[in-house]
Amino acid sequence: MADDSVIDSGEVAATISDARLDSVFNTAVDGIIVINAKCQILAFNKACEKLFGYSATDLLGENVNRIMPSDYAHHHDSYVQNYLDTGHKKIIGIGREVKGQHKDGTVFPLELSVGEAATSEGRQFIGILRDLRPRKQIEERLSKAQSQLLHMTRLSALDEMGAAIAHELNQPLTAILLYLQSVSRKATADERLTPVMLDVISKAVKEAERASEIIQRMRQLVERKDPERKEVDVDELVATCLEMADLGAIDEPSIMVAKVDKNLPPLMADPVQIRQILINLLRNAREAVAGQAQRKVTLAVCLGADVLEFRVQDNGPGVSQEVADSLFRAFSGAKHKGVGLGLAISRSIAQNHGGDLRLEQSAPGAGASFLLTLPVKIEETGTE
Missing domain, CATH: 1.10.287.130 (Signal transduction histidine kinase, dimerisation/phosphotransfer (DHp) domain)
Incomplete structure (x- = not known):
């Protein structure tokens, strides 16, 4: 009876120890994977399941190269065998950056640390994996x-x-x-x-x-200088912007054309800031058509419902949808020939004036069209 009691206590202690280990294993934030000398997966924790998209049952007994991109998977078994034959450590005990492959085929960066354990079932290797994408x-x-x-x-x-x-x-x-x-x-x-x-x-x-x-x-x-809003003549504003946007292109004929409707009401705006927007748009457009056989940039102005519409159009390659989605976001890193980070500032200026700046939808290959809307000066009327 005494011996049975000792055995029972040992079994209970082992059971508790296993439960603790299992709890640590499956609640760890980092991925933990265990393989044997044949590169077969023996353990695959919850964090690994989330990281790679496989359940543990999908991979237990499978070669670990299932979760590696092809260039890693092709050489992995030979690296393990070389270590078993020579004892020369190249990654064990040293953290390094590697690539992993999700179940959907996505390849992503990982930080891998590898340890080794001698067990009754032979050598086993424990890998701790951390997703490097957030960093x-x-x-x-x-x-x-x-x-x-x-x-x-x-x-x-x-x-x-x-x-x-x-x-x-x-x-x-x-x-x-x-x-x-x-x-x-x-x-x-x-x-x-x-x-x-x-x-x-x-x-x-x-x-x-x-x-x-x-x-x-x-x-x-x-x-x-602080913004200074005053009455702005539209014809004079357009002429000045075209002249300044053409600076630096004196050796070639101007490709910029103005189309301004007659009898437009004046703007109530800061002329310096509005010139900054239009000159930026015009110069962007001029750069966008640089590779075209026939180059044309048009600044058209007309009266909308209660705003003046300044439309800058070019016959360049246009703006892709991918770029358009982040075009007006500062620090977005959007790259497009003729489109700079000044667009975010330009939109802020327009909105501060009670207007807006946006990219208009256009057919593929039809060039780009930017629409600047600004409120017109409201004429005050007296009552008798």
């Missing part, structure tokens, strides 16, 4: 955020440099303009000069005035 996603987002921060830092530096250059250029341009105006007045009074010479001098004065206006507009774009 990879965080690292990718951090990398994009850092890249964007660096990009914004460069833009900030360019803003300051642009304002300084505009300021410095404005002084010699003003001097040139004054000199030319003085020459023009004296030339007009000198009867010896031919009309051709007078015309050349007059054109020089106009070009100097135009250069001065461009510099002033550039200063307005790069200077950090």
Whole structure:
């Protein structure tokens, strides 16, 4: 009886120990898998089931290469056999990054740690697996955020440099303009000069005035000022935007066309911010059609129900649905020729004005069309 009592106590202790081990095994956050020297799966915990999409009963007794992509699976058995033959450790006791394959075929990164145990049934290997996808996603987002921060830092530096250059250029341009105006007045009074010479001098004065206006507009774009809303003439706004969007393309004919309806009401907006939106859209469109045999960018303006509609269209390759879904999200990493992160800022400006900016649906290969809507100035009417 005493011996039976001891045996019973030992069996109970073993049962409790097994239960504890089973509880730890199946409640562990990380995947735990046990294989033998033949690479057969002996244990496969709940975390592994969630990780790979298989139930333990699907894989027990199967080769562990079932959960590996083909390039890993092809060599795995030979790696294990090489260790059994030589005792040379390449992964045991050392954590490393590997690839796993889900039941649906998805390949994903894993951190793998392998330990070894000598049992009555022979050598066994215990692998602890951790899904690296969440960490990879965080690292990718951090990398994009850092890249964007660096990009914004460069833009900030360019803003300051642009304002300084505009300021410095404005002084010699003003001097040139004054000199030319003085020459023009004296030339007009000198009867010896031919009309051709007078015309050349007059054109020089106009070009100097135009250069001065461009510099002033550039200063307005790069200077950090609080929004100043005022009445904006639409025709003048469109002409200015087309002129500035064409800067840098002086060696080729303009591909930009304006279509502005007649008798449009004025806007009540910050002209600098609205120019920023339209110039961004126009320059994006110009870049988008760079590879086309026939290039065309159109800025059309018409009156909607209670808003002015500014539509920038191009005949480029258009915007794919994948890019369109995240086009206006900051830090989205969306890549598309001619489309920059300025779109998120542009939409914010439009919405701050009580309007909106969106990508219109278009047929595949029909180019892109961006619609900027802004409220018109409401005329106040008195009552008698």
